[in-house]
Amino acid sequence: MNSFTYQNPVKVIFGAGTLAQTGVEAAKLGSRALIVSYGDGSVTETLVKIIGLLAEAGVASQEFLEVTPNPPIEMITRGVEVAKAFAADFVIGVGGGSAMDAAKAIAAGVLYPYGDLWNMVYASHSNITAKPPEKALPLMQIPTLPATGSEMNMCSVVSSTMRKQKSYIWADCLFAKTAILDPELTYTLPPFQTACGGIDAISHVLEIFVNGQPKSDLLHEFQLGVIKTIVKNLPIALANPTDADARTELMWAATCGINGWASPGDAWTPMHQVGHVLTSRHGINHGTSLAIMMPAWMNYFKRIKPAPYERFEREIMPIADFKAFIAQCGVATTLSEKGVTESDIPGIVEGVKTVSFNAEGVLASNPPVTEQMLVEILKEAL
Ligand SMILES: [Fe+2]
Missing domain, CATH: 1.20.1090.10 (Dehydroquinate synthase-like - alpha domain)
Incomplete structure (x- = not known):
């Protein structure tokens, strides 16, 4: 077996019905949540529940529902603006890999000091010029599609429409603080x-x-x-x-x-x-x-x-x-x-x-x- 360094700090709350713990867990991360998800109606029911649970726990929330597949950096840049305008102090990703990856990139983008957010991306394996983020707002991830594992890793895969490229951001600060894995959220998946x-x-x-x-x-x-x-x-x-x-x-x-x-x-x-x-x-x-x-x-x-x-x-x-x-x-x-x-x-x-x-x-x-x-x-x- 090869030698390795391993670290994974994500608190995972797993099982049917665990979505109910969202409010209590979120209140440990902050008081103003940016919710990053889709606007196509596919997760509306889940979002309504989450917003209710947050309110019960005294957490204010703002939705950012512009996530599309292979999250484009341009969308992420808009999400950062919404997060800043709302003064979000943490970010919740709700959905599949694209929503969770967008949530990560937005959480890091809010605190990113090196200009264009594409600078975060390892856009070339032969000439690594990326400046990955060093800090991000605390993250909670609530997957509704078992696939990318984004809820428990430090990678965010994003795209640039202009460059016709898809690559990744890789940084310790992209680990979620908390991931709520409730299989009941997947029953309605097409x-x-x-x-x-x-x-x-x-x-x-x-x-x-x-x-x-x-x-x-x-x-x-x-x-x-x-x-x-x-x-x-x-x-x-x-x-x-x-x-x-x-x-x-x-x-x-x-x-x-x-x-x-x-x-x-x-x-x-x-x-x-x-x-x-x-x-x-x-x-x-x-x-x-x-x-x-x-x-x-x-x-x-x-x-x-x-x-x-x-x-x-x-x-x-x-x-x-x-x-x-x-x-x-x-x-x-x-x-x-x-x-x-x-x-x-x-x-x-x-x-x-x-x-x-x-x-x-x-x-x-x-x-x-x-x-x-x-x-x-x-x-x-x-
Ligand atoms: Fe994959």
Whole structure:
């Protein structure tokens, strides 16, 4: 096992009905909350409950409901202005990864002294010029979509519409003080979002399992355990959205998949790096981008480095069946289903090179991915 430094200070309150603790917990963080979420009505019922619970606890609140997928830095900049105008002293993210990531970036943006908020972003892996935030307002996260694990990690993934880029902010100050994980909030999720969330959560551990350190008994069991849990419970939740056990398992599996426990000592996320470009250049949503990348990646690298793929096939299912499983969950597994053709591949490769190739001119992975390998993987994904 590799050496590592591990820290995760998030207080997690987990279980059905725990939303009721929002007011009491929020009052420990401040008296004026900026609530960061969506304005499309998808979480209105939850927001009404949260605002009521805050008021009961003597916490004033202001909603900022402009969050969109792959939160654009321009939206985050507006959120910072709203937070300042309201004199918010803490921030609550309510929703999926985009809402929680926006909440993080806004909480840091309020106290950011280095100008343009895009300066916070690691926009290039080969030339790290980012000035990550050192301070943020206290954060509470209330996920309504098990997927990104943002509720219990220090990463915020954001986009720049102007630059056609999607990358991340990474800073200690982005850890939430408190995360309330109430699986009941996920009962009303549409099937497609449930499926994309589960597939994203699988990818977080799968790409560490196949690309990370080759020898680590406990970590590999942990990674495979997260995948097995999702593969078992995702179809149950899709068939019966109010199945409490399935929703509970999915929520904790998604959090544990990317809160550091399953990947200490490993930092490779090459499939995500390609997925981000599929999103920023072709508008493919995050879960689908990984649903496309995973089978293609596995088929390509199984020929080069068989061991982890053979173990996946033994302990989870054959790669072809895994691709079929994703399709049965209602998510596309090929680029062509999303209108991407072979002529788009050079642009995608260029996008990955710009953001994610390192100083050695490769995509960091194990083994490293060269430009030519990336072309082959994308052809496999067609
Ligand atoms: Fe992800």
